[in-house]
Structures are given as C-alpha cells and as structure tokens.
Amino acid sequence: MSDFDYDLFVIGGGSGGVRAARIAATHGAKVGIAEEFRYGGTCVIRGCVPKKLFVYASKFSEEFEDAEGFGWSVGERQFSWEKLVAAKDQEITRLEGIYRRNLERTNVEPHDSRAVLEGPNTVRLLATGQTFTAKYILVAVGASPNVDDDLIGGEHVITSNEAFNLADLPQKVVVVGGGYIAVEFAGIFNGLGVDTTLMYRGDEILRGFDMDLRTAVRDEMEKKGIRVVLGDTFTEIAKKADGTLSGKTRKGATLEADQIMHAIGRKPHTVGLGLEQAGVEMDAIGAIKVDASSKSSVPSVYAVGDVTNRANLTPVAIREGHAFADTIFGNKPWTVNHSLIATAVFSQPELGTVGLTQEEALKVTSNVDIYKSTFRPMKHTLSGRDEKMLMKIIVDADTDKVLGVHIMGPDAGELAQVLGITLEMGATKADFDRTIAVHPTAAEELVTMREPTERIRG
Structure with missing residues (x-):
C-alpha cells in the first residue's frame, strides 16, 4: 500500500500534462490530474487549433479571387464571423471530449479545479478544499499572454x-x-x-x-x-x-x-501556484527551472511545457511529458532533444523551418554554403497573384551536412515536418542531390539546387 494518495498528480490538463498522465497510467501508476478550465490546454482551446481554423477561413478571400484565373466564375460572396466562431466552438468542444475520454480510458482521475502546491508532495484543490498527496507532482500549467504593464490604457x-x-x-x-x-x-x-x-x-x-x-x-x-x-x-x-x-x-x-x-509574448502561468512555498526555484519571469529530465529543484516536483520556457511549442510539451512518464514510471529513461525542432508559422504566406538559421550556422562553422531559390509558385502562373516562394538550404561546407532548411510558401509547414526527419538523421547535401525530384511540385526545388548562391569562407 502506497503512503501517498497518488503516484503522480498532474497540475494542468493541456497537451503536455495529459500525455504525461496517460503514459504514467499505462505504466501502472495511480494518477490524478487537475484542470481549472477545459482539458486540451492553450493549443486546443485558445491557441494553435482555433488559430489554424481561422487561418483556413481567412484564405478563402484569395482563393475566390484566384479561381477566376482557372476559369471559375465566383458569384456574390458573404462572410459570417458568427458562423465561424460557432463552428470553431463546436470543434473545440469535440476535441475536449476526446481529451477527457482518453484520460478515462487510462483510468486517470480528473479533477475539474485549480490545484496549488501545499508542499513537495501535497496539492490542494481550490474548488473543494480537498488535499491529496502524491509521490511525484508534475506542473504543466502552460503560459498566458503578456500585456504591457506600463501601457496607459x-x-x-x-x-x-x-x-x-x-x-x-x-x-x-x-x-x-x-x-x-x-x-x-x-x-x-x-x-x-x-x-x-x-x-x-x-x-x-x-x-x-x-x-x-x-x-x-x-x-x-x-x-x-x-x-x-x-x-x-x-x-x-x-x-x-x-x-x-x-x-x-x-x-x-x-x-x-x-x-x-x-x-x-507569453509568461509562465505560475503566479499563486504555491511553488515558492514548496521550495521550487523559478527564473526572473516565473519559469520553473528544470534539468534535462524536467526535474525541478525539488526532487518530487517536475515540470514540462511552456511553464519551463524551454521550447514553447505544443509538440515539445507532449514529448517532454512522455519522456517524464517513461523515465519515472516505465523504467525507460530518455530525454528530449531541444536542439533540432521543426516548426511552422501559419503566416500568409506560410513558413516552415528546421535547423540553424544562416546567422546561427556562422557561429558554428565559418565555412558555409547557402543554396537559395525564389520563384513564383505554379498556381500563381494562372491566378496572376504576385506572390513569391522562398527556399533556402544551409550546408556546412566542410562536412556537407545540411544545417538548416527554411521555406516560405504554400504548405511550408507540411514540408518542414518531413525535412525534420532528414535533418534528425544527419542528411548531407549529397543525400538531397541523390533524391529524384517529384515533378511538378515546389518541393522539387529542394533537390535540384546544385550550385550554392553564396559561399561564406572563414
């Protein structure tokens, strides 16, 4: 019989906290989780998911215009903000339900309340006043938007x-x-x-x-x-x-x-969480200081995701939560590599990037080859839209290793995901050159740029 109510208690029901809870439970741990708002966290409820849906909605204005170049006659158009918000809310509710059901399937006990630390092994639910003890506590409360305190009005x-x-x-x-x-x-x-x-x-x-x-x-x-x-x-x-x-x-x-x-910007959501009383060290902006295994200054308290201010991306939080649970409860220790993370910005046009920027590469090696191409996407040859696509490959000239790939244009985020695999495997420029192009695509440019546009030699 355990001396604690739970083997693990997770504070925060976002992507990182839920992943950690579920994986720990599958390893046999008794797990509780507390969320003060809605399960899914920033990404699902008020972040990347609704944002991407809004990006899709906003692109239709150009799609309607571009259609004319391909022979379509588009009639009267009307947009309803109310319908978009309602559809977004419906999808978020569906996703939150999935998060809850996944917790239930793994026998994680959810608590719909804000939880605070009462000590290194104790949490208290503000909604009921209940306290629980846990061998380990994982803080995964994310971050919240900054507002300039000095701004009048x-x-x-x-x-x-x-x-x-x-x-x-x-x-x-x-x-x-x-x-x-x-x-x-x-x-x-x-x-x-x-x-x-x-x-x-x-x-x-x-x-x-x-x-x-x-x-x-x-x-x-x-x-x-x-x-x-x-x-x-x-x-x-x-x-x-x-x-x-x-x-x-x-x-x-x-x-x-x-x-x-x-x-x-965003700041870690740690105010009033009881971290100071528990002895957990934080930095100047309130982020929890952790080591490579996500352990805080208190051996029983761990933290993952944006609350640690390492790499503030949802997939990173998920990986950190998974690594924590495997290490502590699954006897499968591993840590997350934060040095090579593919990412996308759903700007218009979209950005996809993985690896070092040119500026960062020049700090690692002074011998760099830059391959860069700017061109008009095929779609716009008929749409008539004046929009360019940019592809850039950064190569260590001494080893031929690809250090970074950066793309601006349609589906750049999708390309970054696949490119992340190649860079994680240590791909060289010769590997890119050996790959047969898929034609006609924009991505073929990545394997057809043969001569560097710029050579920087130290």
Missing part, C-alpha cells in the same frame, strides 16, 4: 484569448507584436477583410528566424495590404465616445482602431 487591449471570441469582427485592427501569434493574426484579420496594421518595436518581425525569411514574409504581407510598422509601439491607448480606440506611439504617431490586440 492597457485595459482596452485584447489578447489572442479574447480574439477568438469577439462578438463582432472589427473593421479596423492594430496587432502589436512580431512573433508567431502577432504575424498569424495579422494575416487572419487581413484575409477576413479587416483593415490591418501590424506594429512591432523591433527592426524586423519574427525574431529568431532566418533573416531572409523574415524580410520575405514581411514583403509578402505588405503586398496583401497589411501595414507593417517597425521600431515603434504604443505608449497610451484611449477609448473614444463611439467605442473605438486611439493609440499614441513612442514615435508620436496616432493610430485608431476598433480593436488593438497585444501579442507581445
């Missing part, structure tokens, strides 16, 4: 949380930020016919991505009618008598909009 802005459920589609919007969420929502609003401005305080959007992709996607966004303002941000926002907003920027400009959305 900051109470008037929305974040991605509210953007998914607006009562009405705004006619004019300003999106503040330059990362995944900001760039994706700028494309969504623009595609749905909203007058859209993207404002970012840095000198170029999508910090951390390869510079060629950063500039290329901004150029394409501007072609689509999105106004991109760089090197500036709001200092004050006021609500006018008619309900619209007026924002003053650091450089003295005034921007007016129906909605101003902040997408300026």
